[in-house]
Amino acid sequence: MKIIVDRFISDSESTISHISVDQRFVCFGLEDEFRAIKVLKETRIPAGTYKVALRTRGKHHQQYIERFKDIQHEGMLEVLEVPGFTDILIHCGNTHTDTEGCLLVGTSAHTDPENMSVSSSSIAYRKLYPLVVGAAKNGSLSITLEDNDR
Template sequence: MKSVVKVLRKKHGKNSTLSEIYLNNQFICYGLEDIPREKKIPGNTSIPAGRYKLGFNCDGGMNGNYYERFPKLHKGMIEIKDIPGFKYVYIHIGNTHKETAGCLLVGTGYVFEKGEYRLLQSVMAYKKLYALLVELMVSGEVFIKVGE
């Protein structure tokens, strides 16, 4: 079975992009990325619009940190695969565009302050989305569609 996560970009701050994240057409949480750019700035550019496969990445320091933090939940970082010109793009915890490193952050709510969007309760949203995605990824392919 194929499942699809939709990241619908809704609002832009000076350096932040706020989105709504849906799983099989059900709202799950909010997302935050950097802004789109014509020319990529590593770690400061949003994911290009498109459809990508999700997979587990069990390498690197972030994976170890999340395993220590969530030992019963963590099966590997959820990586957005095969984005042209991008590597190691994860769905992870964070609140501001400064914490994205070119990845997708998640939160249960958001605020707009000083021209930027900031997520709220990122850990809560991450644990919810992560558990749903792991269940689907173990039983079949899961894709993410990023766009307006």
């Protein structure tokens, strides 16, 4: 199973994308901006294809078990084996201040320059997570991030 993150617009703070699973649009994404030189927790994930697995440790995992009981949250979706990056999660949030270098999800995107955001993040997470959790558990989930914004 494959998640595709098609980055289509960015500014000096944020990047907005379409997120699809197996060629079906699921939600929008928001990340930090592109940087040629990484700044910790302020740089988007480099373009490429990576493995996604479940992470069952950390504060997000504990919070999401409680927050997402209705979808039986089993672990955070973690993007692995990204050169120079660690602790990359797919999680809820609305603006670049929520990302910390991770990928946020939302049902709609606001693309006003210097004021980009995604909305209804919990709803988008409830839509995405059940589609991919099985593949993440059995090791068959990947994510491809494409730069079509520059």
